[in-house]
Amino acid sequence: MNSPDSPKNWDRLTAQARQAAAPADIDLRHAIRAEIATQAARPRTMPHVGLLDELLALGGARWLQAGLACILAGAAWSCWQGVTIVHELTILWSFQGPSLAQL
Amino acid sequence: MSASLIADPDLSLIRQAQAGDMEAFDQIVLRHQSTMTALLHRFVHTRADLEDLVQETFVKAWRGLPAWEPEKPFVHWLKRIAVRCGLEFYRRQQRSPLSRLAQPTADGRDPLDDLPADTLEADQQRGALGEAQFLLSHLQAEDRALLTLLHLEQMPLAEIAQHFGWTRINAKVKAFRARQRLKTLLKRHGYELT
Numbered sequence: 001m002n003s004p005d006s007p008k009n010w011d012r013l014t015a016q017a018r019q020a021a022a023p024a025d026i027d028l029r030h031a032i033r034a035e036i037a038t039q040a041a042r043p044r045t046m047p048h049v050g051l052l053d054e055l056l057a058l059g060g061a062r063w064l065q066a067g068l069a070c071i072l073a074g075a076a077w078s079c080w081q082g083v084t085i086v087h088e089l090t091i092l093w094s095f096q097g098p099s100l101a102q103l
Numbered sequence: 104m105s106a107s108l109i110a111d112p113d114l115s116l117i118r119q120a121q122a123g124d125m126e127a128f129d130q131i132v133l134r135h136q137s138t139m140t141a142l143l144h145r146f147v148h149t150r151a152d153l154e155d156l157v158q159e160t161f162v163k164a165w166r167g168l169p170a171w172e173p174e175k176p177f178v179h180w181l182k183r184i185a186v187r188c189g190l191e192f193y194r195r196q197q198r199s200p201l202s203r204l205a206q207p208t209a210d211g212r213d214p215l216d217d218l219p220a221d222t223l224e225a226d227q228q229r230g231a232l233g234e235a236q237f238l239l240s241h242l243q244a245e246d247r248a249l250l251t252l253l254h255l256e257q258m259p260l261a262e263i264a265q266h267f268g269w270t271r272i273n274a275k276v277k278a279f280r281a282r283q284r285l286k287t288l289l290k291r292h293g294y295e296l297t
Contacts, residue, residue: 010285011296014255018257021225022153023144031145032132033125036125036195056194057245
């Protein structure tokens with residue numbers, strides 16, 4: 001860790017952090033064996049969880065959110081334009097309708 | 104038989120484990136758990152989380168053993184599972200507001216892990232790791248995992264790309280963007296990045 005009198009430096013911090021020793025007394029053989037036995041005993045549930053994780057993570061991506069916002073804005077603009085076009089078609093129909101009806 | 108098949112010291116044990124021999128898998132765990140612990144130790148700051156991650160790695164390895172190809176070094180395959188477990192852990196943590204990292208205390212001791220360090224130096228090193236992990240915890244899960252491997256594990260970018268299934272170019276772009284975000288973050292916390 002950086003000492004209080006020196007400016008905080010990321011490279012120095014990470015260099016010191018890399019020296020931190022991992023616990024040497026970890027032995028998980030029994031726990032792993034028990035977990036494997038437990039998983040083998042129960043039916044496999046929710047294999048889609050990994051996929052769900054990926055999708056949720058993707059949902060947080062800025063580029064995807066920006067893309068969806070653009071699509072929504074485009075859809076809204078299209079709808080608005082669509083309303084105008086329908087309105088114009090209605091007017092045209094009101095002009096053409098009587099003559100078409102006579103055919 | 105290729106040279107890699109002969110060279111891999113785990114091959115006979117893996118073959119036995121693939122056939123369902125748990126004793127053989129125990130031996131594999133015994134051989135590699137310290138390597139996986141050392142790698143995953145960079146990702147988490149409490150012993151309980153570390154044990155969970157190491158366990159998750161080996162359970163996934165057991166399930167994935169039938170798919171292991173002898174052409175690929177076993178340790179490399181195991182590391183890939185481990186770093187992906189690390190990334191998944193970060194994603195889970197990101198979704199859970201209760202599991203945000205707490206800022207390390209001024210004396211360098213992590214408030215969530217009160218195990219006493221052996222020496223003052225070890226205490227400072229653990230404090231530095233906790234502080235680096237705390238700073239990285241402000242980033243998105245993918246950036247956090249990438250920078251953990253780059254800065255704390257000093258894993259080459261090409262290897263990180265292989266583990267996460269990215270192309271080298273994509274990995275370079277991701278690393279560049281992650282570093283930019285880290286720079287902003289460090290500036291906010293009063294750090295300089297040389």
